[in-house]
Amino acid sequence: MYLIDKKNNRLAKIEEKTFSELGFKEREHLQEWLANEPAVFGEDLLIIQKEFDGFADTRERLDLLALDKDGNLVIIENKLDDSGRDVTWQALKYASYCSSLSKEEIRVIFQDYLTRCGSGETAEEKLCEFYGKEYDEISLNKGTGQRIILVAAKFRKEVTSTVLWLMNYNIRIQCFRVTPYKKDDELFLDIEQIIPMKDAEDYVIKMAEKAQDDIMIENRLKSSDALRLEFWTALLKEMAKKSELFKNISPKKDNWISAGSGISGVPFTFVILKNYARVETYIDTGDKNENKKLFDHLHQNKEAIETAFGEALTWERLDDKRASRICSGIDCNPYDRENWDFIIPELIERMVRFEKALRDYLKKSKK
Structure with missing residues (x-):
């Protein structure tokens, strides 16, 4: 001084x-x-x-x-x-x-x-x-x-x-x-x-808050990964009692799990989100024209397919995207274990009906 x-x-x-x-x-x-x-x-x-x-x-x-x-x-x-x-x-x-x-x-x-x-x-x-x-x-x-x-x-x-x-x-x-x-x-x-240095105090505090947010997000992701792995393990065990469709599929950490339909790029898939779960086929062969052609073929038989399924399906041509989707979902929270006793049997039952309703029409599309 x-x-x-x-x-x-x-x-x-x-x-x-x-x-x-x-x-x-x-x-x-x-x-x-x-x-x-x-x-x-x-x-x-x-x-x-x-x-x-x-x-x-x-x-x-x-x-x-x-x-x-x-x-x-x-x-x-x-x-x-x-x-x-x-x-x-x-x-x-x-x-x-x-x-x-x-x-x-x-x-x-x-x-x-x-x-x-x-x-x-x-x-x-x-x-x-x-x-x-x-x-x-x-x-x-x-x-x-x-x-x-x-x-x-x-x-x-x-x-x-x-x-x-x-x-x-x-x-x-x-x-x-x-x-x-x-x-x-x-x-x-x-x-x-x-x-922290006075001139940089606000910046340091914001960076510390960001670092803490990043840690919390990472911990939530790890927790979600473990929970999804547990969910798919339980679902696949029960699915094996109803159908052989997923017999060679192992549980994973993602929010979806798929099995082949016999057509490349057109799998049967279970999907779980925070407040929603569904069964679907996501049509993505790699070629947009082929995807839309297959979707349109299935959509032409919409009434027969939905009759076989037992209820209306959601049909998403997704014209602005390469792929298309056909699905059936339920409003629920799969990330709450207390809901699993309802969600798992419901998804399995839907998937069995879904695969059965689409199977013959997918086979015809290959010809």
Whole structure:
């Protein structure tokens, strides 16, 4: 840090110091400075407790507890010259302890702090003033919105590495570096947000949210793959009791499973979607003209085919696409195991009727 000497048009270096060199203590000094001037963190924060130890079954104390403008609890842990190795784990514990605090419990904690500070105001009054709302309209500590702020002169590598990793999992955590300076008899304190960098904070948060979304999507996909494999295993087992059409087919992770009809590119297929399941033949021989010709041949016999099937089918020529489709479906959720006792027999029964209704007409089309 430098002091501008305007008179001589020069810079004068200000000597960097450590807190220990200046005789400052963590609780007596740094904690008091932050509690009385929370704006140093670059946002409006309301300090609601110091040295809070109101956790069940433990006497651990967090340094400062605050609320932000969104009603989230903010756990502030401050160290002096060295962050130490365990500050991240310590703060995470406190955040987990605070996650269950109700609005009423927060009010009581804040009221205790105001009383100890000799303030004549009530917690309700201060909260209404801070949020600009009636007390009944204020929502506090919603879901998993708890935040963490770490403060120290120097952060160890194991701390910064852990913080950056936690941010990828949507943990809202910030690191502020505090540096004392001395020039003659004057003392200065520089407070700088180093993680995430202030200018890139919105970007980092968005990237962390995206990374978390990607992980959730990947986990859902893995879960869906496993469930579909289980569904097809159960369906094929029951199908084998009714027909040999799928006897050489193995279960798979896709949302469809097919067996040959005797014509290349015209399989009999089971399909499951989120709220729908169907049996179909998807006509795609590789040649659009051939596909439409085959579809039209079958459609000319629509009445006879539907009579054999026992009900109306859905006929999709799909003129804007190469392929065509004929199908019969049911509204259901195949991804809920509780529905399988209905869905599996229903699909099998439809497939048996479907294959029987189309079989002879497909054979004729080959001639």
